[in-house]
Amino acid sequence: MTKEEVLALVDKGEMLPLMEEFYTIQGEGFYKGTAAYFIRVGGCDVGCHWCDVKESWNADLHPPTGIDKIVDNAAQYSQTIVVTGGEPLTWNMEPLTKALKAKGLKTHIETSGAYPLTGSWDWVCLSPKKVKLPVEGVYPHANELKMIVYNHHDFAFAEEQAAKVSDSCILYLQPEWSRRDKMIPEIVDFVMKNPRWKVSLQTHKYLNIP
Numbered sequence: 052m053t054k055e056e057v058l059a060l061v062d063k064g065e066m067l068p069l070m071e072e073f074y075t076i077q078g079e080g081f082y083k084g085t086a087a088y089f090i091r092v093g094g095c096d097v098g099c100h101w102c103d104v105k106e107s108w109n110a111d112l113h114p115p116t117g118i119d120k121i122v123d124n125a126a127q128y129s130q131t132i133v134v135t136g137g138e139p140l141t142w143n144m145e146p147l148t149k150a151l152k153a154k155g156l157k158t159h160i161e162t163s164g165a166y167p168l169t170g171s172w173d174w175v176c177l178s179p180k181k182v183k184l185p186v187e188g189v190y191p192h193a194n195e196l197k198m199i200v201y202n203h204h205d206f207a208f209a210e211e212q213a214a215k216v217s218d219s220c221i222l223y224l225q226p227e228w229s230r231r232d233k234m235i236p237e238i239v240d241f242v243m244k245n246p247r248w249k250v251s252l253q254t255h256k257y258l259n260i261p
């Protein structure tokens with residue numbers, strides 16, 4: 052295949068810059084504790100200064116991979132597939148999710164919502180970022196809202212974002228990892244005063260798994 056042919060397939064979402072794939076336990080949010088296969092797609096221009104996967108940002112460092120290959124591999128491991136990144140909505144997620152669903156797999160996405168929602172999803176985890184807000188069309192599709200708390204300003208931002216999701220959306224506050232000792236007591240206090248919110252921790256980091 053020529054470089055141009057590869058770029059055309061990436062453009063259509065039939066190939067994706069694949070950073071890594073791994074079978075693990077979903078560490079965060081509603082499905083924490085559940086075995087799932089993770090597909091980490093490269094490419095993100097949101098630029099969170101505390102991002103724990105900065106190696107994902109430059110899509111050019113990750114090989115364009117055909118979705119059939121990705122899906123055939125994923126199906127061998129789990130019924131639940133989490134697509135993350137990078138920012139997966141950088142790309143057209145229609146071909147990938149269609150192929151996953153054709154195999155009867157559950158499709159979950161981890162997204163900042165910075166780009167329009169493409170693809171067919173059984174579960175949408177929306178994690179908005181101040182530096183590049185979600186596009187309006189994503190909010191009604193969020194099944195869980197996972198707000199990262201780096202400092203006390205993030206509580207007000209979390210409430211603003213919660214006003215935009217559906218009533219059935221589950222609300223989580225998750226401490227930014229490097230700030231966990233400082234922010235966990237504040238999150239605990241906030242959740243007790245505002246019980247519509249729940250605590251989410253990056254439990255995989257405590258378990259020492261990917």
Ligand SMILES: C[S@@+](CC[C@H](N)C(=O)[O-])C[C@H]1O[C@@H](n2cnc3c(N)ncnc32)[C@H](O)[C@@H]1O
Pocket residue numbers: 095101102103104135136137138139161162163164177178197199225226227228229253
């Ligand atoms: C690496 S991001 C990839 C998916 C997408 N770009 C997003 O931000 O939702 C996966 C999840 O990890 C969260 N996250 C990233 N860095 C983190 C950190 N240092 N501490 C806590 N959560 C973090 C993000 O907010 C997101 O919910």
Ligand SMILES: Nc1nc2[nH]cc(C(=O)O)c2c(=O)[nH]1
Pocket residue numbers: 075076077078079135136161255260261
């Ligand atoms: N175990 C585990 N759970 C996760 N939940 C969301 C993750 C992500 O990076 O998107 C993640 C991750 O990287 N590992």
Ligand code: SF4
Pocket residue numbers: 095096097098099102103104105107136137138163180
């Ligand atoms: S949007 Fe997600 S992948 Fe992109 S910089 Fe922020 S946390 Fe990292």
Ligand SMILES: [Mg+2]
Pocket residue numbers: 103104
């Ligand atoms: Mg992670």
